[in-house]
Amino acid sequence: MKIISVVxxxxxxxxxxxxxxxxxxxxxxxxxxxxHILVHxxxxxxxxxxxxxxxxxSIPEADINLGVGSGTHAEQxxxxxxxxxxxxxxxxxxxxxxxxxVNATLACSVTAxxxxxxxxxxxxxxxSGDMTMPEEINRLxxxxxxxxxxxxxxxxxxxxxxxxxxxxxxxxVGNIMIDTLEANRSKAExxxxxxxxxxxxxxxxxxxxxxxxxxxxxxxxxxxNVDNEVVLSNxxxxxCDEISKELPLIWTIHPRTVKQLKNFGLWSKLLNTxxxxxxxPLGYHEMLKLNIEARIMLTDSGGLQEECTVLGxxxxxxxxxxxxPITLRENGGASILVGNNIERIRNEFFxxxxxxxxxxxxxxxxxxxxxxxxxAILENS
Ligand code: UD1
Numbered sequence: 290m291k292i293i294s295v296v297x298x299x300x301x302x303x304x305x306x307x308x309x310x311x312x313x314x315x316x317x318x319x320x321x322x323x324x325h326i327l328v329h330x331x332x333x334x335x336x337x338x339x340x341x342x343x344x345x346x347s348i349p350e351a352d353i354n355l356g357v358g359s360g361t362h363a364e365q366x367x368x369x370x371x372x373x374x375x376x377x378x379x380x381x382x383x384x385x386x387x388x389x390x391v392n393a394t395l396a397c398s399v400t401a402x403x404x405x406x407x408x409x410x411x412x413x414x415x416x417s418g419d420m421t422m423p424e425e426i427n428r429l430x431x432x433x434x435x436x437x438x439x440x441x442x443x444x445x446x447x448x449x450x451x452x453x454x455x456x457x458x459x460x461x462v463g464n465i466m467i468d469t470l471e472a473n474r475s476k477a478e479x480x481x482x483x484x485x486x487x488x489x490x491x492x493x494x495x496x497x498x499x500x501x502x503x504x505x506x507x508x509x510x511x512x513x514n515v516d517n518e519v520v521l522s523n524x525x526x527x528x529c530d531e532i533s534k535e536l537p538l539i540w541t542i543h544p545r546t547v548k549q550l551k552n553f554g555l556w557s558k559l560l561n562t563x564x565x566x567x568x569x570p571l572g573y574h575e576m577l578k579l580n581i582e583a584r585i586m587l588t589d590s591g592g593l594q595e596e597c598t599v600l601g602x603x604x605x606x607x608x609x610x611x612x613x614p615i616t617l618r619e620n621g622g623a624s625i626l627v628g629n630n631i632e633r634i635r636n637e638f639f640x641x642x643x644x645x646x647x648x649x650x651x652x653x654x655x656x657x658x659x660x661x662x663x664x665a666i667l668e669n670s
Pocket of ligand 1: 359
């Protein structure tokens with residue numbers, strides 16, 4: 290059997306790493322072996338957004354890199370489809386495996402179906418209901434087309450059922466990202482917070498004095514938070530004038546956000562605020578260590594919401610909706626939706642500081658999801 294699996298952007302790498310390990314483990318004891326080809330679309334190309342994760346998570350170098358790079362959604366999706374079609378015609382895989390909800394997920398699932406390849410979607414069935422999110426469109430199209438839908442939780446199966454997906458096409462396998470978290474937790478624990486800060490300062494001049502514990506971490510990259518000048522500038526005021534006065538704030542900044550902060554003239558205020566530390570995008574282990582030690586996380590990332598749930602880090606999710614309701618406090622998780630309403634963020638921030646860590650492990654978030662994914666593919670071949 291021949292499988293092509295696809296990655297494109299940072300949140301894909303921690304999902305594909307355990308799947309590749311599961312194939313390697315299978316091939317050690319079974320014959321005939323599975324032939325595996327890893328395709329990187331090249332959407333994320335900076336070392337810190339891509340190569341660093343391959344090294345840290347021991348992902349073998351991609352067999353093929355499509356080099357699509359930055360661009361509009363149509364450019365990224367279009368260029369990926371044009372190149373991926375050629376790969377499929379030459380390699381003729383039995384299965385194309387896509388993960389998550391980025392542009393690569395959509396582009397490669399559509400192309401694969403048109404080339405009559407079977408498609409498996411890992412992390413199927415998540416729905417935010419928000420059609421202004423590019424990721425929601427990517428999820429909907431991919432799940433409509435995929436032959437095998439592997440879901441991280443039972444709520445996702447319910448979503449798929451509502452859309453008319455039959456039981457034979459879907460399987461609840463658990464959250465594959467947690468395989469990576471569990472495999473890397475002890476390595477992350479050994480790192481030092483001060484070393485992480487020294488190694489990743491974004492610019493000389495940014496604050497370096499952060500305690501080992503008792504700090505807040507912030508990540509922000511969604512267009513709804515960073516592409517609008519008023520929204521971003523109100524958030525920056527809140528971080529500089531209030532949040533960082535209460536707790537040292539470490540902000541690991543996505544390239545899209547750096548660009549916008551500079552465009553909107555907000556950069557120097559941040560650099561000159563004493564209790565804020567600005568860091569480059571971190572490696573996997575470094576981010577995990579900060580998450581383990583932080584008093585509170587503020588983020589608009591879906592993956593971090595999930596990691597906070599398992600680690601118990603209280604999390605303010607700077608979005609109005611989530612495709613991952615299992616991570617919300619009302620469902621046993623660690624996160625609460627605060628959107629980008631300043632008063633709401635402020636109130637929930639001070640409220641949340643009174644809470645303790647409460648690690649929670651949703652069903653089948655047990656570190657063994659990748660094995661179940663591969664088993665499901667083999668059973669459906
Ligand atoms: C993408 C994903 C999003 C995911 C996020 C995590 C889609 C639709 N979105 O959004 O789901 O949560 O990745 O990071 O696929 N850039 C660099 N270096 C890089 C990559 C990007 O400088 O290595 C810059 C680009 O110039 C671009 C901006 O960052 O302007 C945004 O990158 P892009 O790939 O368009 O989307 P993300 O916002 O990263």
